[in-house]
Amino acid sequence: MKINHRNTTKIRPAQVSHGLTLAYLFIFISMLLLLPGSSFGQGYIEGVNVSYEHLPMKIKTEAGDQKFTGSNLKIATTIPIFLTPNRSKYLLVGGNLEAFNFSGTHPAFEVKSVYSISPTVGYSTMVNKNFNLTALFMPFLNSDYKNVKGSDIKFGAVVRGTWKVSDKLTWKGIVGYRRQFYGPQYIVLVGMDWKVNEKLWIFGDLPHSATVSYAVNQKVNTGFNLFVQNSTYRLNNQQRYFEYNTVNPGFFAEYYISPNWAIRATAAYTLIRNMEVYHKNDKADGFIDFYELGNRKDPINPEVAGGLSFKVGLSYRIVPGKH
Numbered sequence: 001m002k003i004n005h006r007n008t009t010k011i012r013p014a015q016v017s018h019g020l021t022l023a024y025l026f027i028f029i030s031m032l033l034l035l036p037g038s039s040f041g042q043g044y045i046e047g048v049n050v051s052y053e054h055l056p057m058k059i060k061t062e063a064g065d066q067k068f069t070g071s072n073l074k075i076a077t078t079i080p081i082f083l084t085p086n087r088s089k090y091l092l093v094g095g096n097l098e099a100f101n102f103s104g105t106h107p108a109f110e111v112k113s114v115y116s117i118s119p120t121v122g123y124s125t126m127v128n129k130n131f132n133l134t135a136l137f138m139p140f141l142n143s144d145y146k147n148v149k150g151s152d153i154k155f156g157a158v159v160r161g162t163w164k165v166s167d168k169l170t171w172k173g174i175v176g177y178r179r180q181f182y183g184p185q186y187i188v189l190v191g192m193d194w195k196v197n198e199k200l201w202i203f204g205d206l207p208h209s210a211t212v213s214y215a216v217n218q219k220v221n222t223g224f225n226l227f228v229q230n231s232t233y234r235l236n237n238q239q240r241y242f243e244y245n246t247v248n249p250g251f252f253a254e255y256y257i258s259p260n261w262a263i264r265a266t267a268a269y270t271l272i273r274n275m276e277v278y279h280k281n282d283k284a285d286g287f288i289d290f291y292e293l294g295n296r297k298d299p300i301n302p303e304v305a306g307g308l309s310f311k312v313g314l315s316y317r318i319v320p321g322k323h
Contacts, residue, residue, distance in 0.1 A: 048077045051313035057275075058305045059108045068104030078120060092122035092136065100233075100244070108302050110277060111242050114233040116142045134160045138178075146236035154179040158187060168195050174205060181232040181241040182278070182296065184286040207289055219256045224249070225266060228290065235277070240300075245274035247290075248309055260318065266311040275304040 055070035078094035080087075098116035102109070118140035126132050138156045141148070158176030165171060169192065176187035191205035204210035204226070213223040226249045233242045250268025257263060276299035285294030 045318040046315050047079065047318065048316040049313060050075050050315070051311055053309055053311040055270075055309045056307055057102075057106075057273075058307070059106060059302050060305065061108050061302055066104075066106045066108055068102060068106045068109075070100065070102050072101075073099045080124075088126040090124055092120065092124060092134070095119040096140075109275070109304065110237075110240075110301070111235065111275075112144070114142065114144050114235075114242060116140060116231070116233070130164045132162045132164075134162075136160075142181075142232060143234040144236050152234050154181075156185075169193075172205060180230075180243075180287070181234060181280070182243060182282070182284045182287075185230065186286060186288045188289055220253070222253045223251070225252050225268075226250075227268075230287065230290070239280050240277055241280055243274065243276045243278060243299075245272060245276075245290075246270055247272040250309070260316055262315055262317055264311075264313045264315070266313075268309045268311070270306040270309055273304055273306040275301075277301045 051072075051074050053070075053072040053074075055072070057068055057070055059066040075097040076094070078092055081091040081093060083089045083091065096116065096118040099113070100115070101113045102111055118138050120136055120138050122134060122136035124132060124134040136158050138158075139153055140156065141153050143152050156176065156178035158174055160172060160174045163171045172189075172191040172193070174187060174189040174191070178185040178187065189205040189208055191203070191209075193201075193203040195201050199215045201213040201215075202211070203213075208228050210226040211223065212225075213221050215221050226247075228248070229244065229246050231244045233244070235242055248268040248270055250266050252264050252266040254262050254264035278297070278299055282297045283294075284292050284296045287293065
């Protein structure tokens with residue numbers, strides 16, 4: 001089981017056209033989620049995921065374009081510790097690791113490498129036969145890991161409720177809070193897991209993630225995936241922090257190399273790619289998902305252009321009904 005929390009993104013006025021495109025994508029996915037019909041419960045439970053993302057990037061400056069690349073390695077795991085024989089109550093123990101590196105020459109963008117460690121502890125219980133309640137607590141340390149201080153440690157927590165409508169349909173609601181370097185972040189997500197038929201699955205937590213998966217055969221799936229991330233990292237220059245916001249709609253293909261292990265390749269186009277450096281006192285009033293409150297000062301670095309991104313991932317999954 002995996003609940004991604006490190007999410008949401010910000011839309012600036014200069015990105016209105018991209019924002020409108022993103023809004024249409026959200027509407028499209030939401031309409032798919034609300035289509036009537038028979039359905040299924042959980043698409044899959046993901047216990048371990050390792051992914052590597054390659055991002056070609058460019059900054060336009062008066063002296064010419066600065067081209068470089070980013071690489072983002074992530075490892076995430078969550079292990080349930082069952083407390084009752086019927087597995088209706090259990091603890092969740094896990095964590096997330098991230099190493100985000102930027103290669104090449106880019107004097108207009110001072111960030112070289114940032115990292116994240118986020119242990120996760122939680123508790124899940126079946127309130128009744130159809131309703132499950134899960135609470136997660138997630139401290140995290142996001143920085144370039146130079147001159148680390150106690151104030152670099154931030155905290156977040158989420159509560160998730162799932163309502164099983166039938167054996168084929170489950171609704172989800174998630175609320176949470178996370179303290180970022182720009183200030184508070186409030187998380188409000190609505191999602192579902194739905195097997196439309198034997199070939200088509202739709203699942204995700206909007207506006208953070210959405211997946212439309214089509215089973216080509218027993219081992220191969222393909223489809224559409226939307227992923228949004230909002231993260232901040234303290235830089236060695238104690239007067240600054242780095243904020244990374246991205247909205248990545250793309251297409252994927254995945255192959256089950258065994259009944260539980262799957263490898264997925266994704267090609268996405270970044271509609272919004274905010275890679276921004278701020279002074280430590282440049283604060284927002286807060287974020288509600290991808291909407292920024294208040295009038296924060298502009299970042300001190302030039303804009304990093306959007307573009308393609310490529311990701312490959314390996315995950316261990318438990319798929320109900322699949323052997």
